[in-house]
Amino acid sequence: MSGSPRSSGVARSLEHHIAQQPSTGVPLPWRSVDGSPVTASVLFRNIEGRAVNRVVFNKVAWRPALDTAGVPRGRENGMHALMLSPASVLLDAGESIKALSEYLGHHDPGFTLRTYTYLMPSSEKRTREAVSRAFGDGPKSDDGPTTAQGA
Incomplete structure (x- = not known):
């Protein structure tokens, strides 16, 4: 997620990963159909040092992990x-x-x-809780709609 605030735990994990495996440039064909080629900085690479390919990752890592965990594909x-x-x-x-x-x-x-x-x-739950916080458990005094009936 670009630009999102990171928790300190995530920041430490990324710092550790970057210290072990610094980012590398991967050329991409273009930003637009007729644009110039660009190089993107990649933090996670495959064993050959290239950008992780989604299809290969699915086949070699993700699906076997699901199978091992007994999670249906x-x-x-x-x-x-x-x-x-x-x-x-x-x-x-x-x-x-x-x-x-x-x-x-x-x-x-x-x-x-x-x-x-x-x-x-x-x-629904958040709404009930918000109304309960605003009104508490009910009136704390005899002041209110029922008081007017007794007048």
């Missing part, structure tokens, strides 16, 4: 789910769509909302 447990993990963790913690959109590098929070809305936790 399928879209809900595939690379797509792995990609969604950071977004779902942040949404579950109550992060705003606007902030998530910025972290993911989306230019439109509406796109982020349309794409990730199904990952958002149910708001």
